[in-house]
Amino acid sequence: MKSIHETRNEINQLDQQVSKLLKERFLLLDKVLEYKILKEEQIENLQREKEVIENIASGSDKYDYHLKEIYHKIVEQSKSYQWHLLLKENIYIIGFMAVGKTTLGKTLSQKIQWEFLDTDLSIEEREQRKVKDIFKESGEDYFRDLEAKVIQDIHEDWIRDNDKKIIACGGGVILNPENVRTMKKNGVIVYLEGDINTIYNRISLNDSRPLLSEAKDLKRRVETLLESRQNLYREIADITLFVGEETPKELVGSLIQELEHYERKRSLSE
Ligand SMILES: Nc1ncnc2c1ncn2[C@@H]1O[C@H](COP(=O)(O)OP(=O)(O)OP(=O)(O)O)[C@@H](O)[C@H]1O
Ligand SMILES: O=C(O)C1=C[C@@H](O)[C@@H](O)[C@H](O)C1
Ligand SMILES: [Mg+2]
Numbered sequence: 696m697k698s699i700h701e702t703r704n705e706i707n708q709l710d711q712q713v714s715k716l717l718k719e720r721f722l723l724l725d726k727v728l729e730y731k732i733l734k735e736e737q738i739e740n741l742q743r744e745k746e747v748i749e750n751i752a753s754g755s756d757k758y759d760y761h762l763k764e765i766y767h768k769i770v771e772q773s774k775s776y777q778w779h780l781l782l783k784e785n786i787y788i789i790g791f792m793a794v795g796k797t798t799l800g801k802t803l804s805q806k807i808q809w810e811f812l813d814t815d816l817s818i819e820e821r822e823q824r825k826v827k828d829i830f831k832e833s834g835e836d837y838f839r840d841l842e843a844k845v846i847q848d849i850h851e852d853w854i855r856d857n858d859k860k861i862i863a864c865g866g867g868v869i870l871n872p873e874n875v876r877t878m879k880k881n882g883v884i885v886y887l888e889g890d891i892n893t894i895y896n897r898i899s900l901n902d903s904r905p906l907l908s909e910a911k912d913l914k915r916r917v918e919t920l921l922e923s924r925q926n927l928y929r930e931i932a933d934i935t936l937f938v939g940e941e942t943p944k945e946l947v948g949s950l951i952q953e954l955e956h957y958e959r960k961r962s963l964s965e
Contacts, residue, residue: 717769721776728777732959737952738777744770775808778951781958782807785853785860785882789928791921792866792904793897794889795938795946800863802943803950813863814845826865830905839871846874853881867906869924875931883957885950886932891918893938933957 697705731738748766752759786803788796797813804811815826818841822829829838842865852858862882868874878884889897895914902908910916929935934953936946 720769721773724773724776725780728780731777732781732962735959737955738774738781739951771808778807778809779859781962782859782883782954783958785849785862785878786954787862787864787878787882787884788887789864789869789884789932790866790887791889791894791924791928792907792917793901794887794894795897795943796863796887798943799887799936799946799950800861802947804861806947806951807861810858810860811863812849812860814842814868815863815865817845818842818865825903827903827905827908835905839867842868843871843874846877850877850881866924869927869931879931883933883954884931885953886928886935887938888928888935889938891921894921 728738730736747770748763751766752762786809788800790796797816800811800813803809818829818838819825821841824832826838829841846868849860849862852860868878891914895917898904898907898913898917906920907913907916934950934957936950936953938946941949
């Protein structure tokens, strides 16, 4: 009988072969992506995914369940790899308070497996206090300086490591032109546009927003603030996504389609 040492050596050798083959498989994806860009096909192709998994496991032996699980992961990573190749910059999600930036950003991050950062949460972590308390105790200017610092840090990560993230921005990030210039240098800007009723309904779920907390007529205050910012959001957006009845998953589907279209156009014009 083989010793455990010999058996483990054999496993190690097989793992070397598997990882070499997987690398070769990834290399072929560069060609697949070239084809998809040319033919304007989307990276995700559910029919092809089904075929790949059926090809590898017919369901007739005791390893099939495990092989399928492994292949689901391979397919997921194959898509993630292609999105990394195609999408070359940070993805900034901007828009009015409560329109759904954080929800969309997190859902997109799960789908394409990129790191997610929320500028408001990042500030709260640094300060160890809530945005509402920062406004109350230190003032809006202090908060805006912290916000600009977060945008600058994202830029530095990008320069240093070519690190790509999905960033849900605070509603007022775009008020500082320096933030906008920096975001434009390293990212694609997605404006999540909602109508007043959708926004107002979502705002009503949570009353912790400092710029709204003193308002006597909340809906009027939201309307005025939205009107004063709407054009700026629209002007700086590379992609605009309208928010209505769609679930976060549906919105992510549309966003990926728009992002792929945007990057495809750019890569063909380079
Ligand atoms: N697609 C959606 N459908 C229904 N409800 C949603 C959707 N997206 C977000 N919401 C809800 O709307 C509210 C605000 O969402 P979210 O926190 O993502 O918005 P935000 O733009 O990040 O807001 P904030 O101004 O706090 O940063 C939450 O209660 C969330 O569950
Ligand atoms: O719209 C705004 O100006 C703000 C939006 C929030 O995300 C927070 O960044 C803060 O409450 C200010
Ligand atoms: Mg948010």
